[in-house]
Amino acid sequence: MDPRRRMQLYRTMHLWHWISAAVCFAALTLFTVTGITLNHASAISAQPEVSSGTAQVPANLRGVLASSPASAAALAEITAWAEDEFKLSLRDASSEVSEEEVYLSAPGPGRDAWVSIDLASGAAKFEKTDRGWLAYFNDLHKGRNTGITWTIFIDVVAVAVLFFSLTGLVLLWIQARQRKSTWPLVGGGIALVTALMIFFAH
Numbered sequence: 001m002d003p004r005r006r007m008q009l010y011r012t013m014h015l016w017h018w019i020s021a022a023v024c025f026a027a028l029t030l031f032t033v034t035g036i037t038l039n040h041a042s043a044i045s046a047q048p049e050v051s052s053g054t055a056q057v058p059a060n061l062r063g064v065l066a067s068s069p070a071s072a073a074a075l076a077e078i079t080a081w082a083e084d085e086f087k088l089s090l091r092d093a094s095s096e097v098s099e100e101e102v103y104l105s106a107p108g109p110g111r112d113a114w115v116s117i118d119l120a121s122g123a124a125k126f127e128k129t130d131r132g133w134l135a136y137f138n139d140l141h142k143g144r145n146t147g148i149t150w151t152i153f154i155d156v157v158a159v160a161v162l163f164f165s166l167t168g169l170v171l172l173w174i175q176a177r178q179r180k181s182t183w184p185l186v187g188g189g190i191a192l193v194t195a196l197m198i199f200f201a202h
Helices: 003-039 059-067 072-086 132-142 147-175 182-200
Strands: 049-056 094-097 101-105 111-118 123-130
Touching: 003 132, 003 147, 049 072, 059 072, 072 094, 072 101, 072 111, 072 123, 147 182
Parallel strands: none
Antiparallel strands: 049 123, 094 101, 101 111, 111 123
């Protein structure tokens, strides 16, 4: 390759490599740390905090539920009441309606919450489980109950990390003439990962 074009390519790759590193730095640090905590989850103990309670659905809401328990309006009203009554966050909660009850489920990263309402008696009960900050960050790593926005963010970070790796590979190729150990190190890294996958990852 012409030296001038080679230098131009080097500068372009160096710039893109730097930009992709800056973009994914915080997320990659988070995923690296939580990767370690997930890998040693059995050695890190945590005691979930569970709270529960009961209440009686007001008469006006019982009438709404009796007439059309599965309607969007009825579910919105009962969800708002349950949030206020039990001091829960039921945003984006899923609902299941049967002949006997209305069940609202609102899992989230590091936590879980549900409300059950008996249609015949109007008795409502809830349970909330908080598994702590470590579980919260571990669930962010896995994308568990995090919503579509976080899922898209994880995909964007994955693309940024891939771009970071590819621009780094191009930089290695450009500098390989001056650094004879470049390709042996790259090949050794690939061989190590391959060997670990074949012989030890069972």
